[in-house]
Amino acid sequence: MIESKISRIAPKSLELVYSGEDYFSRLETIIHNSQIELHIQMYLFENDATGKRIIAAIKEAASRQVKIFILLDGLGSLSFPSDIIDELRQDGINIRFFAPLFSAYTFYLGRRLHQKVIVADAKIALIGGINIADKYCGTPTEVPWLDYAVQLNSTIAQPLQELCRNIYFKKKRVSSRKIKSIFHVQEDALVRIIQNDWLKRKNEICDGYIKSICHAKKEIIIVGSYFLPGIRIIKALNKASKNNVKIKLILSGISDLPITRRATCFLYNKLLHYNIELYEWNQSVLHGKSAVIDGYWTTIGSFNLNNLSSYGSVEMNVEINSTVFSKMYQSHLNQIIAKCEPITLESLEIKTHFFSKFINLFSYFVTRLIEILITYTPYKRFYT
Known part of the structure; x- marks a missing residue:
């Protein structure tokens, strides 16, 4: 559980992120700067120009021995190419689908992984409604879809990384623990990750x-x-x-x-x-x-x-x-x-x-x- 994960965040540790280049340049920077462990959990990941750009950054991070875990929704990312999945796995990247639409167990439809979360090195997180696709980044002829995210540069990313790890590895029990105040500043903010x-x-x-x-x-x-x-x-x-x-x-x-x-x-x-x-x-x-x-x-x-x-x-x-x-x-x-x-x-x-x-x-x-x-x-x- 993560319902009680609370942190006091200093200025610049909490930033509003806009769809378009603002989001994707931040995402690319987070991936390039990752050193130990990177989690990407996404509903939609398309293999278009924007998707290829992020895939290239992910592969570069893998070449630096960063442990990478990608969890994509089985319906939203149904069209994600199998050959790209094979390439990522050959590069040592862990990737799987949440609730595949068709599996040996059943036909899934309703329960989808709709969250859009990136966590790097238990230090930085990007959470919002923006998927990885051209329509969220925009093109020379099309305005990006209007959407938002929040970037957190704080130790609140540590339990969030633990949560992502547990979701990826299908662990049913996640320890419940509170994050005590980290920063007391003039313009502080009370932040919660809610599900x-x-x-x-x-x-x-x-x-x-x-x-x-x-x-x-x-x-x-x-x-x-x-x-x-x-x-x-x-x-x-x-x-x-x-x-x-x-x-x-x-x-x-x-x-x-x-x-x-x-x-x-x-x-x-x-x-x-x-x-x-x-x-x-x-x-x-x-x-x-x-x-x-x-x-x-x-x-x-x-x-x-x-x-x-x-x-x-x-x-x-x-x-x-x-x-x-x-x-x-x-x-x-x-x-x-x-x-x-x-x-x-x-x-x-x-x-x-x-x-x-x-x-x-x-x-x-x-x-x-x-x-x-x-x-x-x-x-x-x-x-x-």
Whole structure:
């Protein structure tokens, strides 16, 4: 378990990371600077230009005798070439798939390794929602998908590395231990690594959202790709609205999953009647999963506000209690909102006709049905 892993982080030891070159140059640097042990756990790893760039860095690290462990999701990285896997293994790199889609045991579908985590030498970690692929890095003709991560340069990376090792080697028991305060500085931050893995009774991210939303006093800003929350989060948002908390949702105007976006649109009318402000990001695909509440509490990671993340996937977020960090991130999100298209009851009425309402309704129920089938259909989920 890692639910109580807490550390006080000094400035520059906690950094917001943006999708695009910012993330991938940091990742490349972390790999190049690794000396002893490197863990990469990723949902999607594509063999495109960005993937090849990271693979080259990994091979170079292996040539320096760095112990490398790569864990990829069996569905998300299904297309990762077998010849590249063979090359990596020949270079002494440990690589395997989490819950292969087809195996000798069963047919896996619902429980996925959705977290995106890199840990090097128990000293530095990169955690967020960004996968390794061109669409997250961007190209000369395409803007990168909008997403975020957090870089931690701290001893909090030590138990995180232990967790990654245990996941890679399928150890069922992970010791629970607290990390005491490391730095006491003028602008300190309380940082927690939190997980969601419903099968193993870990609901820390979902519970953290609900608790923070219910206790909000002034303002909530949520970045919600694939936004289709369960009843508990909907009720929490409604409660916060009734308490006169200003709520802003940054949602997908462009999505790689059109049916999910349509399902989200079905909720617009209800959300607007809760006095929640809606903004659609149309400059690229929105893939971010984060929130800032009251300019103090921030969460960033792989957790989507939907039932798949709540009850199906293995997720990881960084939770940060810091006025300095949260206000900085809040300022950035307000700049994003300024570039979004606001959705109001009036604009919704103009752009939504009978047929589109039917498509939204149909998409909502189909998506919910798919979530139920994937998440709850019985199969041997304990094999990973």
